Amino acid sequence: MLEFDYDLFVIGAGSGGVRAARIAASHGARVAIAEEYRIGGTCVIRGCVPKKLLVYASRFTDEFEDAEGFGWSLEGARFDWQSLIAAKDNEIARLEAVYGATLAKFNVELFAERATVAAPHGVKLTQSGRTVSAKAILIATGGRPNLDENLPGIEHVITSNEAFHLKEMPRRVVIAGGGYIAVEFASIFKGLGADVTLIYRRDKILRGFDEDLRNALTTAMTSRGIHIIAGHIFTRIEKTQTGLAGHITGGEVVEADQIMFAIGRSPNTAGLGLEGVGVKLSGNGAVAVEGTWQTSVPSIYAVGDVTDRVNLTPVAIREGHAFADTVFGNKAWTVDYKAIPTAVFATPEIGTVGFSEHEARAQYGDIDIYKASFRPMKAILAGRDERMLMKLVVERASDRVVGVHILGPDAAEIVQMAAVAIRMGAKKSDFDQTMALHPSAAEELVTLREKWIAPGEAAG
Numbered sequence: 001m002l003e004f005d006y007d008l009f010v011i012g013a014g015s016g017g018v019r020a021a022r023i024a025a026s027h028g029a030r031v032a033i034a035e036e037y038r039i040g041g042t043c044v045i046r047g048c049v050p051k052k053l054l055v056y057a058s059r060f061t062d063e064f065e066d067a068e069g070f071g072w073s074l075e076g077a078r079f080d081w082q083s084l085i086a087a088k089d090n091e092i093a094r095l096e097a098v099y100g101a102t103l104a105k106f107n108v109e110l111f112a113e114r115a116t117v118a119a120p121h122g123v124k125l126t127q128s129g130r131t132v133s134a135k136a137i138l139i140a141t142g143g144r145p146n147l148d149e150n151l152p153g154i155e156h157v158i159t160s161n162e163a164f165h166l167k168e169m170p171r172r173v174v175i176a177g178g179g180y181i182a183v184e185f186a187s188i189f190k191g192l193g194a195d196v197t198l199i200y201r202r203d204k205i206l207r208g209f210d211e212d213l214r215n216a217l218t219t220a221m222t223s224r225g226i227h228i229i230a231g232h233i234f235t236r237i238e239k240t241q242t243g244l245a246g247h248i249t250g251g252e253v254v255e256a257d258q259i260m261f262a263i264g265r266s267p268n269t270a271g272l273g274l275e276g277v278g279v280k281l282s283g284n285g286a287v288a289v290e291g292t293w294q295t296s297v298p299s300i301y302a303v304g305d306v307t308d309r310v311n312l313t314p315v316a317i318r319e320g321h322a323f324a325d326t327v328f329g330n331k332a333w334t335v336d337y338k339a340i341p342t343a344v345f346a347t348p349e350i351g352t353v354g355f356s357e358h359e360a361r362a363q364y365g366d367i368d369i370y371k372a373s374f375r376p377m378k379a380i381l382a383g384r385d386e387r388m389l390m391k392l393v394v395e396r397a398s399d400r401v402v403g404v405h406i407l408g409p410d411a412a413e414i415v416q417m418a419a420v421a422i423r424m425g426a427k428k429s430d431f432d433q434t435m436a437l438h439p440s441a442a443e444e445l446v447t448l449r450e451k452w453i454a455p456g457e458a459a460g
């Protein structure tokens with residue numbers, strides 16, 4: 001008789017868990033996976049994918065406006081929220097089915113219920129009450145949106161989870177938060193025609209991003225009509241006859257049909273039984289891991305957002321893959337966390353990789369900055385005066401480009417390729433020697449010749 005029911009039991013069928021399950025199974029492991037909501041996890045069901053679909057929808061407004069400058073006249077364009085949500089739901093259901101089919105193809109046994117850790121080798125399935133044993137347990141339970149539970153009226157607010165399922169398009173939206181999810185939803189609702197206010201407790205949106213990007217996106221969002229109230233928080237929220245009233249510090253009251261909180265996310269470890277079996281958690285409840293996935297209990301591992309390191313889908317996927325190859329496939333490798341490209345799908349969008357100017361200065365001391373701010377070609381005829389920003393951060397001693405930061409159309413697409421160059425250690429001279437692709441916006445990256453001198457700073 002076999003010692004354990006499974007070689008691997010994965011808790012959470014999201015980005016990291018599904019990848020780990022599939023790869024471990026492909027190496028011959030007997031694998032089971034439990035999912036309490038829907039297969040695919042946050043990214044597929046209520047994160048990256050549905051968000052990007054809403055982003056696409058929200059940008060048609062610009063396209064329609066710009067088209068006039070190119071000779072088109074468009075009358076009678078109308079937007080229907082219910083049609084968009086139905087189309088989005090179909091696509092998410094399709095993707096969920098694809099994920100389920102992949103698990104089935106690899107003979108991964110699926111438990112469509114919540115699971116908790118009962119022992120170093122034991123998993124309890126909470127709905128059926130069964131306990132099963134596994135040689136290894138992988139915690140891949142992701143994260144959940146934070147709410148300020150002590151705020152009076154918090155029961156009236158939604159998070160990104162609910163924003164994807166609203167029955168009606170809200171006409172007035174107030175969003176609390178200044179991170180990427182907050183600014184993305186602000187742009188989505190604005191693009192779809194809502195009045196949008198963003199309330200953020202700090203002085204400027206997108207903490208941790210390059211200052212030029214933060215400033216440029218603030219300017220662009222403001223000039224698109226998004227009202228940004230920085231340095232304030234809600235003190236209470238009330239239901240009114242016409243919707244909701246959000247009272248904020250300083251006494252201002254903002255009225256809304258929906259108030260959305262996007263004030264960060266926390267690892268999903270509550271009630272998971274981890275402390276009971278000796279798995280160490282960090283201050284905010286994240287599973288503490290050594291190296292890429294090992295917890296303080298040898299048979300229990302964790303990957304993805306539940307470890308609260310770099311909370312992005314490609315990172316969770318790679319962690320799950322490396323874990324499965326290493327532990328079940330006799331192919332040891334670890335994840336390299338350097339130069340992870342990332343995007344903010346606001347409108348205009350941000351693509352960024354490597355060090356911000358501020359980080360590079362702290363890391364290398366002497367750096368050079370190259371930047372350009374210009375109206376993209378399409379904007380001229382369109383009569384749009386929004387500017388595109390491109391910025392290179394270069395370590396002076398080695399001439400290596402250590403940061404690429406872009407705000408403007410297709411920034412994410414451009415930065416994905418720039419990330420290859422950054423990882424390969426490309427120098428500014430390599431950028432300079434690369435032939436421009438004309439006419440494009442991205443060609444600016446290889447034609448930036450003048451170092452940017454800060455006002456009052458001598459040339460280096």
Ligand code: FAD
Nearest residue numbers: 012014015016036041042043047115142304305311312313
């Ligand atoms: P998840 O994908 O969250 O999967 C965890 C799964 O575990 C969930 O399905 C959950 O239901 C399940 N689960 C939890 N507890 C249990 C339990 N006890 N038993 C059974 N099942 C359980 N990342 C990007 O890279 N790009 C983006 O553009 C992007 N946009 C985002 C937009 C939004 C609105 C949000 C919320 C996130 C976004 N992310 C984005 C982040 C991305 O979704 C996560 O980094 C990624 O999903 C993490 O994968 P994971 O496997 O760690 O966890």
